[in-house]
Amino acid sequence: MTEKVFKSGFVAIIGRPNVGKSTLLNRIVGEKIAIMSDKAQTTRNKIQGIYTTDDAQVVFIDTPGVHKPQNSLGDFMVKSAFSSLHEADAIWFVVDASMPRGRGDDFIIERLKEIKATPIYLLINKVDLVDPQTLLDIIASYQVEAPEWQEVYPISATEGDNVPQLLENIISILDEGPQYFDADQLTDHPERFVIGELIREKVLQLTRQEVPHSVAVVIDKIARENEEKIHVQASIIVERPTQKNIIIGKQGKMIKQIGTRARQDIERLLGDKVFLETWVKVEPRWRDRPQALQTLGYKEQDY
Numbered sequence: 001m002t003e004k005v006f007k008s009g010f011v012a013i014i015g016r017p018n019v020g021k022s023t024l025l026n027r028i029v030g031e032k033i034a035i036m037s038d039k040a041q042t043t044r045n046k047i048q049g050i051y052t053t054d055d056a057q058v059v060f061i062d063t064p065g066v067h068k069p070q071n072s073l074g075d076f077m078v079k080s081a082f083s084s085l086h087e088a089d090a091i092w093f094v095v096d097a098s099m100p101r102g103r104g105d106d107f108i109i110e111r112l113k114e115i116k117a118t119p120i121y122l123l124i125n126k127v128d129l130v131d132p133q134t135l136l137d138i139i140a141s142y143q144v145e146a147p148e149w150q151e152v153y154p155i156s157a158t159e160g161d162n163v164p165q166l167l168e169n170i171i172s173i174l175d176e177g178p179q180y181f182d183a184d185q186l187t188d189h190p191e192r193f194v195i196g197e198l199i200r201e202k203v204l205q206l207t208r209q210e211v212p213h214s215v216a217v218v219i220d221k222i223a224r225e226n227e228e229k230i231h232v233q234a235s236i237i238v239e240r241p242t243q244k245n246i247i248i249g250k251q252g253k254m255i256k257q258i259g260t261r262a263r264q265d266i267e268r269l270l271g272d273k274v275f276l277e278t279w280v281k282v283e284p285r286w287r288d289r290p291q292a293l294q295t296l297g298y299k300e301q302d303y
């Protein structure tokens, strides 16, 4: 039996507003994407969703601000959006089958023409809204004055038409690569580490010398569960029960204070309201055991 090769890569999704990019991503990745507040991430290319199977992982990157710039900030945003295209292993250019090719599409197409090495897929979305002849005309209209498309996929993000085939195809062109993210991780949270550090800082500040620096904080969950708040669940890990008692404090006073202060900082970081839930756990000598570190969700670069 030959050993299975794991494949992975980054796909940038681009298209003018309203063509159905988010709907497509939702269909592929599930509902729980784009959890984080947009405010915190407006200037960088954020990871929008991660699709993981037994033998492949596709990381979808967003390209915010792809529109005609109105001012220099807009100009900067467009530049940063297009720079992510060069970093991607493939580009999905999404257009709307129910609308004729327009200036917004042309603007993106002009930029896409400058991209040399990255395969570009043309995804004609919302095919459920058009008859076959209109679809053929639309496809033809995207063949002139355009880059060479790697593949053209008529799809329906809402109905799911052709989406499994599209995924199969994209995986087939990816190279062998690592699994960048845990299988159950749907979006990347660079904030995760910072949030952990904010909580840890409060523990150390408030307990002073009583709890050693070996205390660790692991963020178990960051999820938007309703419109109003982001739910952050964190474990504070200590090595001894006495340390746990100190952190919890009399009638939970200390942990409450830690939570309140940390929450305020996290809200500032995310630009959104936060519900912070903290658990204190005792894990004797957790630092000595690489196995324990992994189960605690620590990765090497966290040190």
Ligand SMILES: Nc1nc2c(ncn2[C@@H]2O[C@H](COP(=O)(O)OP(=O)(O)OP(=O)(O)O)[C@@H](O)[C@H]2O)c(=O)[nH]1
Residues within 6 Å of the ligand: 015, 016, 017, 018, 019, 020, 021, 022, 023, 024, 125, 126, 127, 128, 129, 155, 156, 157, 158, 159
């Ligand atoms: N009929 C039909 N409607 C669709 C399809 N895909 C998306 N839509 C609808 O098109 C509208 C825009 O979809 P979005 O996914 O928000 O579009 P978007 O490209 O992410 O838009 P921006 O976030 O503004 O860039 C929504 O009302 C969707 O329900 C499709 O395949 N068929």
